[in-house]
Structures are given as structure tokens and as C-alpha cells.
Amino acid sequence: MIQTMLAARMHDVRAPMRLERVPTPEPGPLDVRVRVKACNIVPNLANVLQNWTTWFPQNPLPALPAIFGLDPAGVVDAVGTDVKGFAPGDRVYVNPGRYCDSCRECRSNKRMHCQNFAFSGYFGLTPTSGMMLDRYPYGGLAEYTIAPQYSLVRLPENISFETGARLGYLGTGYAALRKADVGPDTTVLINGISGTLGLGVALFALAMGASAVLGTGRNRELLDRVKALAPGRVHVHSLADGPVSEWAKSLTGEGVDVHIDALGPGADHEVFHEGLKSLRRGGTAVNIGATSGLVPIDVHHMMDQQLRLIGSCWFSAGEGQAMVDLAASGAVDLSVFEHIVYPLEEVNDAISGISVRNGGFSNFIISPS
Numbered sequence: 001m002i003q004t005m006l007a008a009r010m011h012d013v014r015a016p017m018r019l020e021r022v023p024t025p026e027p028g029p030l031d032v033r034v035r036v037k038a039c040n041i042v043p044n045l046a047n048v049l050q051n052w053t054t055w056f057p058q059n060p061l062p063a064l065p066a067i068f069g070l071d072p073a074g075v076v077d078a079v080g081t082d083v084k085g086f087a088p089g090d091r092v093y094v095n096p097g098r099y100c101d102s103c104r105e106c107r108s109n110k111r112m113h114c115q116n117f118a119f120s121g122y123f124g125l126t127p128t129s130g131m132m133l134d135r136y137p138y139g140g141l142a143e144y145t146i147a148p149q150y151s152l153v154r155l156p157e158n159i160s161f162e163t164g165a166r167l168g169y170l171g172t173g174y175a176a177l178r179k180a181d182v183g184p185d186t187t188v189l190i191n192g193i194s195g196t197l198g199l200g201v202a203l204f205a206l207a208m209g210a211s212a213v214l215g216t217g218r219n220r221e222l223l224d225r226v227k228a229l230a231p232g233r234v235h236v237h238s239l240a241d242g243p244v245s246e247w248a249k250s251l252t253g254e255g256v257d258v259h260i261d262a263l264g265p266g267a268d269h270e271v272f273h274e275g276l277k278s279l280r281r282g283g284t285a286v287n288i289g290a291t292s293g294l295v296p297i298d299v300h301h302m303m304d305q306q307l308r309l310i311g312s313c314w315f316s317a318g319e320g321q322a323m324v325d326l327a328a329s330g331a332v333d334l335s336v337f338e339h340i341v342y343p344l345e346e347v348n349d350a351i352s353g354i355s356v357r358n359g360g361f362s363n364f365i366i367s368p369s
């Protein structure tokens with residue numbers, strides 16, 4: 001008799017998900033099966049489900065009907081014949097980044113640059129990435145998912161499944177901070193500091209020793225909550241209170257060493273610019289946000305001032321493991337999140353209900369099992 005599991009599947013773009021029973025998948029030789037305890041509902045999921053095919057036709061969705069769900073955390077339930085180092089019962093986060101291991105970049109140990117890179121349960125990043133979505137068609141909005149062993153992050157006891165399922169957006173910020181070499185000799189400016197991405201950048205910038213963390217946003221109440229994380233090191237500025245660059249330089253003298261842009265879709269280009277203008281000579285800007293369209297940039301100024309602008313997308317499982325090491329040792333405090341947990345049956349309510357939230361402090365979770 002074929003065993004079945006409960007899964008939420010989308011049959012048509014812009015249609016609600018349907019709860020259905022599908023065959024429980026078996027892991028391949030290098031894969032594990034994970035019983036999903038928590039799967040994050042990220043703010044961008046509604047955009048992916050509703051608008052992706054028209055906004056970003058170059059980024060393929062999984063073949064429909066599809067099980068979405070970007071960030072699962074749970075317990076290893078079965079392992080493939082060639083899996084080493086993981087066993088049933090292990091608590092894990094599944095990094096949804098999938099690479100092919102056969103393209104030139106993968107064979108050069110640059111797997112985050114894979115030409116077929118895809119987010120399992122979400123969308124692909126290249127025109128050929130559909131092959132990875134076909135190979136791993138099980139997102140986290142189901143009782144079980146299948147994940148390659150290379151994608152696993154072992155969770156310490158002091159990280160709950162709900163917090164573990166937040167690692168995706170946290171990891172995006174952490175990888176950006178690492179690219180910018182953030183440490184005790186660094187000041188960091190975060191555009192959108194109270195949002196789902198920006199709050200994670202702030203938490204890890206503090207953990208990595210940044211001497212000052214400056215952040216901008218619109219909601220003063222949320223900005224005050226972020227400042228309260230470390231009142232001596234965090235400085236916040238409402239976009240209603242004047243140009244960001246003037247404020248940043250009034251605090252730091254010459255400007256900040258690092259600017260991380262974590263703004264959401266539809267953000268004003270001028271805010272991005274103000275971040276660049278806030279950099280001191282030799283500074284680095286990293287974009288992890290969704291400011292879209294063409295942004296005019298003064299490349300002559302960038303040359304004179306030895307500035308860098310980097311795009312950063314996602315993070316490796318190894319970086320994820322380093323993040324939970326910081327949490328296990330107490331170097332980073334991930335207890336700030338407010339978990340709002342829904343059963344799988346209420347997935348459509350959860351996706352539509354996420355617009356009402358306390359910025360990045362809210363953590364929307366589906367608990368399938």
C-alpha cells in the first residue's frame with residue numbers, strides 16, 4: 001500500500017492552495033526525508049504565488065500542481081543509502097537552495113553561482129533552473145519534504161523549529177554581512193532595519209561585533225523596538241526626518257563602512273541612493289533588497305572613493321551552520337521573534353493574513369505535523 005501525506009498544492013497561478021493527499025516521497029541515495037514541523041511564510045510568498053509569472057517571467061515556478069514552502073525545519077525521518085553524518089531523529093533546517101553539481105561553477109567550488117540554481121518550493125534563478133525544481137519538487141507546505149544532505153543545517157537544542165524556519169531571511173542578511181567583512185572595526189547602515197530582512201541583518205551585525213548599527217525605516221514604533229535591542233550601538237532614523245546620508249555622517253563623521261539595502265518591493269530609488277551616499281571612502285554596499293528598475297549611479301564617485309556595490313542572494317548551508325553556532329553560544333539572540341503558528345489546513349489564511357504584522361518581529365509559521 002502506498003503511504004500518503006497531506007500537502008498544500010497550488011494548481012493554478014493566483015488560485016488558492018488545495019489540501020490534498022499525495023504519495024509520501026522516498027529519499028534518493030544522497031537525500032533525506034524530513035518530517036516538517038515548521039515552514040516559514042515569508043512576506044514575498046504571496047508575490048510569488050500571485051505575480052511572479054508576470055513580474056519575473058525569467059524566474060520559473062515549479063511545475064504545477066506544486067508544493068510551495070521555502071524554509072522548512074523539522075526532524076529527519078529517513079535517509080538515503082549514501083547519506084553520511086545525518087540520521088533519523090536529527091533536528092534540521094532545510095536550506096532550499098539547490099545546485100546541480102555539474103555546471104562549470106559547481107565544479108569550481110562556486111555552488112552559489114550555479115547556472116541552474118533554484119529555491120525548492122519557491123522559484124528558480126536562471127532559465128534552466130526548472131531542472132532543479134523537477135528534481136526536488138517538495139516544498140515545506142506538506143507533512144514531509146525531501147532534501148539533499150548538502151542542504152541541511154543541524155539545529156541546536158536552543159533553536160526551536162519556528163525560529164529555525166526563519167533561517168532563510170536571516171541567512172540572506174548574514175551572507176551579505178560576511179561579503180562586506182563586517183567586524184568590530186565596522187559601522188553598518190541598514191535600509192529597512194525593522195523589516196523581515198533588515199531586522200536579521202541588525203541582529204547578526206551586532207553579533208559580529210559591528211561598532212555601530214544605523215538603521216532607517218518608516219514606522220517609528222518599530223524603529224524604537226529595534227533600537228532597544230542594543231541602545232548603545234543601534235541608532236535609528238525615520239525617513240520622514242530628512243536625508244539619510246546627512247544623518248549617517250552626523251553620527252559617524254566620515255560615513256559608514258558598510259551599507260546593506262534590505263528594502264522591500266516598490267521602494268523609492270532615492271533611499272537606495274542615500275545609502276550609497278552614506279559610505280565613507282573604501283566602503284561597501286550590498287543589495288539584498290527588492291528595489292527594482294534601473295537606478296542611476298555615479299560611477300565616477302565610486303571610482304574616486306574606492307566604493308564597491310555587490311548583489312547578494314541567499315546563503316550556503318555552511319553559512320547557516322555558522323549562524324546557528326552563533327545562536328548556540330549565545331553570541332546572537334534570536335528570541336526576539338513573535339511566532340504566529342497556523343496548521344497546514346489554514347495555509348491560505350496565513351498567506352493573506354501576513355500583511356498585518358509587527359515588521360520583522362512577526363514570524364509566520366505553518367506547522368504541518
Ligand SMILES: [Zn+2]
Pocket residue numbers: 099100101102103104105106107113114115116117
Ligand atoms: Zn551547477
